[in-house]
Amino acid sequence: MNIKTHKLLPLIVLLFALAAPVVSYGQCKGFAKRKCLPLLKPFIHNGQLNSTTLMEGESAELVMTFHAGQKYRVMVCAQPSLENIGFKMMDMDREIIFDSAEQDGAKQWDFNVNATQQMIILVAVPKPGKHASANLPGTMVQSGCVALLVGFQD
Amino acid sequence: MIQKVNNIGMSFGRAAVAATFLFYIGGCTPEGEQEVAAEKIQDPTEEADATTDNDGAINKSGKVFYTIPSPLELTSIIKKAGAKYDNSVLNSTKNISNYVTETSQALNLGVYGADLSYASIFEQTQETIVYFAAAHKLADALGITAAFGESTIERVQNNLNNRDSLVAIISDSYWETDAYLKENKRSSISGLVVAGGWLEGLYISTKLAQKTENNEGIVSRIGEQKLTLSNLIAMLRSFEDPEVTEVVADLKELKDVFADVEITYTRQAPTTDPETKVMTLNTTSTINISAEVLASITEKVDDIRTKIVN
Known part of the structure; x- marks a missing residue:
């Protein structure tokens, strides 16, 4: 490596680091738009971007009102690095109504609602310990963009 | 001279790597979600407490978002x-x-x-x-x-x-x-x-x-x-x-x-259509809202x- 390259490399690394979170969120939006929104159709989404970056072992919850007489689709959409992501639907007493783990890791769920009610959608990325390769030396903790989409059918 | 330049380069390189690491730790959560993810899940009839400490209150989950029907x-x-x-x-x-x-x-x-x-x-x-x-x-x-x-x-x-x-x-x-x-x-x-x-x-x-x-x-x-x-x-x-x-x-x-609006639920087990596999949440509710309350709203x-x- 010549001297110029050696001097510039750390600077490039630093600039990349400074730009990364901005790029990351933009990419998260782009990912949600390109990869997730089309999968929600023919349901109509609620116009709000609910996305976040999750690491293995992390979880997030979304609270929303679901209206009587409507049919909904709830969908969790994650980058391939988080392929083991799962979600649960719970009522406000945290009683589980749906668990994707019991449905072959389903990434979406359609349901009808007879009474307007609040529900919690819990999205969780399993801890690294549950992966086959997790304990191998040098294995990095995976992270990625997760979008939670809720759509209704008019 | 070359050696000196290399040393400076190496020091800067280590600093850059350290800064990168620290920046990723501190900066991986975008601003938008930090602002939205703030409070514990609660009874919907209770008011949110903006002073709630996120780490302390949410012991079952890291981030809580609220989304509003369109x-x-x-x-x-x-x-x-x-x-x-x-x-x-x-x-x-x-x-x-x-x-x-x-x-x-x-x-x-x-x-x-x-x-x-x-x-x-x-x-x-x-x-x-x-x-x-x-x-x-x-x-x-x-x-x-x-x-x-x-x-x-x-x-x-x-x-x-x-x-x-x-x-x-x-x-x-x-x-x-x-x-x-x-x-x-x-x-x-x-x-x-x-x-x-x-x-x-x-x-x-x-x-x-x-x-x-x-x-x-x-x-x-x-x-x-x-x-x-x-x-x-x-x-x-x-x-x-x-x-x-x-x-x-x-x-x-x-x-x-x-x-003063009363919402009463009658819990009933959900059922799943055997053909479409779509579940219906059968719990029903009664909404009690008097003419006076409606007028006030x-x-x-x-x-x-x-x-x-x-």
Whole structure:
């Protein structure tokens, strides 16, 4: 490596680091738009971007009102690095109504609602310990963009 | 000399790697989600506590987000409940020149969005164009060009006779608005758009309830908004923005009026259609809302809405 390259490399690394979170969120939006929104159709989404970056072992919850007489689709959409992501639907007493783990890791769920009610959608990325390769030396903790989409059918 | 340069380079390299590491630890959560993810999950009839410590309160999950049903959904459910179209309840687009502050532009982008949703759900093509243009102007004023741009207006005009496509375009436009604002560290502005839209949807519902003879279905839908109001307040309080604080104060007063709405649930086990595999949540509810409470809600919503649109 010549001297110029050696001097510039750390600077490039630093600039990349400074730009990364901005790029990351933009990419998260782009990912949600390109990869997730089309999968929600023919349901109509609620116009709000609910996305976040999750690491293995992390979880997030979304609270929303679901209206009587409507049919909904709830969908969790994650980058391939988080392929083991799962979600649960719970009522406000945290009683589980749906668990994707019991449905072959389903990434979406359609349901009808007879009474307007609040529900919690819990999205969780399993801890690294549950992966086959997790304990191998040098294995990095995976992270990625997760979008939670809720759509209704008019 | 070469050795010295190399040493400096190596030191800088280590510093850069360390800075990279620290920056990733501190910076991997975008601003938008930090602002939204603030509070613990609670009984929807209880008010969110903005001082709640996230780490302490949420022991089952790391981040809690609140999301609000769109005006499209609200107008869709009141249509199913028997509401008719009445353009006298809409906010006149002549008022648009009054909206010069970022807060009033954001709130009224939500208001016009709800009016646009109402017009499109009821297939009022002329008013759909007019309100889309109004939303376009306010979005432009807020610097959001992607959401309601010229190409989108063209798409609207090309799909005026296709209600489903129109609804999809409107829905996408609001998604673009929300995403753009969150991406550009303006989550509180995004929250104001959502608040304006929800409030206008509620305003339309209360006015249509007054104009509808058999209005029980619409009144029930209004009473159920008690649940969403709690979520909306929780979402807005997390922003800690003075402009949002004023809106939250108004919504808290509205919440006090909603306190007398009683929602009773009768739990029933869900069932799944064997053919479609779609589950139905069979729990039913009774909404108890007296004429006096409905009148108080209508009056309060009217007051807040007047402050927003004038």
